Amino acid sequence: FGPRPPAPPPAVPDCGGLSSSANAGIYSALALGHVIVLITTSIFLTAISVRASGSMHRDTIKRVLYAPMGWYDATPSGRVLSRFTSDLNNVDVKLSMDMDNVLQMIFMVGTLVGYIAAASWVLCLAAIGIFFLFCVSTVVADRAVREVRRIANNAVSPVMSTISEFKAGAALMRAMELTPFFAARQSAFIGEWSHISYMARALQSWSSHVGGMLAFLLGSTTALYIVGNRALFTEELGGLALTYATVVPYFLNIVSEMFVQMRTSVAALERLLDYLDLPQEPEHERPDDPPIGQWPTAGRIEFLDLCMRYRPGLPLALQDLSATVEAGAKVGIVGRTGAGKSTLVLALFRLVEPASGTVLIDGRETSSLGLHTLRRAMTIIPQDPVLHDGTVAHNLWPFGNISDDELRSALVRARLPADMLHAHVAKGGTNLSSGERQLLCFARAMLAGAHILILDEATSNLDEAADAAMQA
Incomplete structure (x- = not known):
């Protein structure tokens, strides 16, 4: 029979006329460019975040310090502590990281959809439809999560206020044997806060389940389309389309979770921005103020028909008061x-402004x-x-x-x-x-x-x- 002819060399895929070293160089350049873009984006977002956070903290603390006394009477101290602890931490640390992660994942999903479009425009339309369903589910979940988070932040205020009360009045509380009462009240506050926080976690889990269902839907659609139209796909092209079609929903699920986290941080930012609109005390310095030491010279005080209430809508605490205190x-x-x-x-120091008089x-x-x-x-x-x-x-x-x-x-x-x-x-x-x-x-x-x-x-x-x- 004679010797067996040598096996033909393995087929070398067509690389567009480029050598292997050239393709390796292009791949390395793309990878390096990707790393440079990631580092540049992270540095840019971090710098912007640090600058914005510093400005936010300065402006917010100034507005709170110069708010009128009526605002302090109506606002629980625990709510103020929550704004300057958890909310400010979200703005300082989490917001820029969440934005960076969301932008990276969106760029990744866009690239994968481009790969699918290169394989078949029909599959690209299917991916776009899945993306639309994903956006709708994310918006619905985001509205619910934001509302639940808002309720949770209000629920944590009594917890922090009670801790402050414990610390300030521990001796009196023990002397009056009220420790069990305050412990039970704190337990109820913590239970309510935990219940609402669990609801927020459940909503986030719902978003993850929706992402999983969309992944199954896109993967099944792609597989059925490729099997039904085998003549339109080579083995390599069909494998490419099926691989990325099953991967896209996974990244969409990550985007959904990161987007919800980012919206939570944005909600914290919105609550801090509300403090920038707080009412303020009147001017602290006026151009026509007398120089220090030149007023008052005697200290004679006169009250003329003075009326004062602590907040609008409350009854008058002082009504038509007239009196004179000689120097x-x-x-x-x-x-x-x-x-x-x-x-x-309070009226003398103008901690509360007079209603009249x-x-x-x-x-x-x-x-x-x-x-x-x-x-x-x-x-x-x-x-x-x-x-x-x-x-x-x-x-x-x-x-x-x-x-x-x-x-x-x-x-x-x-x-x-x-x-x-x-x-x-x-x-x-x-x-x-x-x-x-x-x-x-x-x-x-x-x-x-x-x-x-x-x-x-x-x-x-x-x-x-x-x-x-x-x-x-």
């Missing part, structure tokens, strides 16, 4: 609880002054002293433009030892007695040198001798 006079205001004693102080100090209307100018002219010592974590010197005068000798002199005048000037003060003055905290506030008021001094039961924790000395 240098010591006046005590007494009355039952709710009579308006503290409200009168006028307040005059040395003949000048307080409403015509900037808030900084007005509030610098008065000093208040509250019943609950406000002290910060730091030294005694820092709590007396944090601005640093007064010598230690003057600070020690103020301590001695307030009946405190001069050698405690550099002693440490814990937050809220918890390492000092109640009387020492009030005396420290008296020393701070002496350094301010204001013509008008307001005491809101400021000697309630002092002994009789110290009380008489402070009021002398």
Whole structure:
């Protein structure tokens, strides 16, 4: 029979007349270009995110700090904490990452659809139809997830507020044996928040299941079309179309999940943007404000038909009040609880704007002054002293433009030892007695040198001798 003829060499696919090394170079260039695009996009989005987040934080905190007191009364503290913790974290960290991931996945899906279109325009139309169904399901899920997330963010506010209440009133809560009550209430708040969070997770899972069904639909359609039209496809082309048709829905599912996450971060951004529209206090500085030290010169206060309410729609807390406090006079205001004693102080400092009437100090209307100018002219010592974590010197005068000798002199005048000037003060003055905290506030008021001094039961924790000395 003779020797067997040699086997023919394997067929080399047609590469458009390009050598293998040229094709490898093109592939390497495309891969390198892809890496460069990814790195550039990530750097760009990160830089924009850092700049936008810094601006957002500065503007938002400024609007919150200068919001009127009525807004603080109507807004739970837990909601404010939620905005500046979880929401700000979403904007700082997650938003740019989610946007980057969504853009990359959309680019990937577009490339895969292009491969399918190269195989058959009919399959391309099928892929576009599946993409349309995907967009509809994503929009529906997004609306539901956003609403549930909004409810969940409101539900977490009572949880955080209760934690703050626990910390502030732990001693009283234990003394009144109310620990089980507050624990049960906190458990109910956590249960409600967990229930709503579970609903949000369930909606995200629903989006994943929809993506899986769309993947099965596109893969089945592609397989049936290729089998029914085998004459139109080579083995390579049919395999290419079927492979990418089954992969596209997988990436669409990833896009759906990332899009929902991105919308959650965008919802956090929207909640922060709402704080940029908060009502603000009046101007703090005005061009016609008197220079520091030139007003007031005596400290005469007049109330003329003053009416004030805490918020629109509430009854008047002060109604048609008219009174005069002469310069240098010591006046005590007494009355039952709710009579308006503290409200009168709020009106003096314009922490709440009057509904009508006028307040005059040395003949000048307080409403015509900037808030900084007005509030610098008065000093208040509250019943609950406000002290910060730091030294005694820092709590007396944090601005640093007064010598230690003057600070020690103020301590001695307030009946405190001069050698405690550099002693440490814990937050809220918890390492000092109640009387020492009030005396420290008296020393701070002496350094301010204001013509008008307001005491809101400021000697309630002092002994009789110290009380008489402070009021002398």
